[in-house]
Amino acid sequence: MERNDSLLDRAYGSLIATAIGDAMGMPASFMPPSQIKRIYGRITDFVSPDAEQTAHSSVEAGGITDDTQESLIVSSVLIEEGRFDTESFVKKMREWARRHKMLESTVIGPSTRKFLETILSGGDYIEAGKNGDTNGAAMRVGPIGIFYHGSLPKAIEEAAASALPSHGSRAGVASACAVAAAISTAVKGDCKPIDVMMAAIAGAEKGEQLGFDQPAPSIAARIRLAVELVDKLRHKPLQEICETLYAYIGAGMKCYESVPLSLGVFYAAEGDVADGIVSVINIGDDADTNGAIVGSLCGAFSGASTIRPDWIAKIESTNGIQFKQIANDLLQKAAERTSR
Secondary structure, three states, X not given: OOHHHHHHHHHHHHHHHHHHHHHHHHHHOOOOHHHHHHHXXXXXXXXXXXXXXXXXXXXXXXXXXXXXXXHXXXXXXXXXXXXXXXXXXXXXXXXXXXXXXXXXXXXXOHHHHHHHHHHHHOOOHHHHHHHOOEOHHHHHOHHHHHHOOOOHHHHHHHHHHHHOOOOXXXXXXXXXXXXXXXXXXXXXXXXXXXXXXXXXXXXXXHHHHHOEOOXXXXXXXXXXXXXXXXXXXXXXXXXXXXXXXXXXXXXOOXXXXXXXXXXXXHHHOOOOHHHHHHHHHOOOOOHHHHHHHHHHHHHHHHOHHHOOHHHHHHHHHHHOOOHHHHHHHHHHHHHHHHHO
């Protein structure tokens, strides 16, 4: 591949693997590992949600959820505006909420729900979002990392801006900055998994200075813990490493569980898309979001060319979305920005 093709491969990989992780994790959402094992055995491909899956019962096998949908909204803002524009983002989120009746759904997290309620009623979303500490900002931030690939300070700055309207707590902002910084580094290429983790820690540290101070563990400290655990357990099977990360960090929707766990799984899987996604979704809890985040990280690192073609075909045919075109548009708009 030429360099530009490699760059597109990683950008496309990040977007499509976000959707793969989201759709593959969806049937296991909010289940403990024991329930997943009893119902599905081990999820290694797209499956339809079981009757016990209440959050996503109406989604078909291979269908995406709000995780991917919100990341596509962020992509559209960047492509249309050439930067993250809060006003455009709020407008698009309002339209999305109305069109899909999101406040009547069971899929959105509490911070996003409060944000949508506020913007639909014309309230002060920054004030309402000060306490937002779940993983919604981190799950949708991948396109910002792609757009600002190789520009770590700008990726972190724009990730913080994207988090503040809905997930404005110190932890909420730090988690979004961590993921954006990691993807910015991975999409640029010529890096190792540890470089991606160090970028995530740098992003988290900066984000912790930009969010509103609320009681929560440090995102940066928990990412460091994930690195230490994985390095200590490298001789163990991948799933065992991931289960240890789960035991120490958790896998819930709070950003200080979901994001350090997902980064730790990326690191343990050494950026392999299939290994990372399958390992994290079988842990359960917020499986669709953790799958989406791990997918976005691994896809950015390894590229779409490493992903099973049948997985890509299933996602694109089921959801009718041309992820490669979106990735190309993001890179083209980013190139226009830097050439000015």
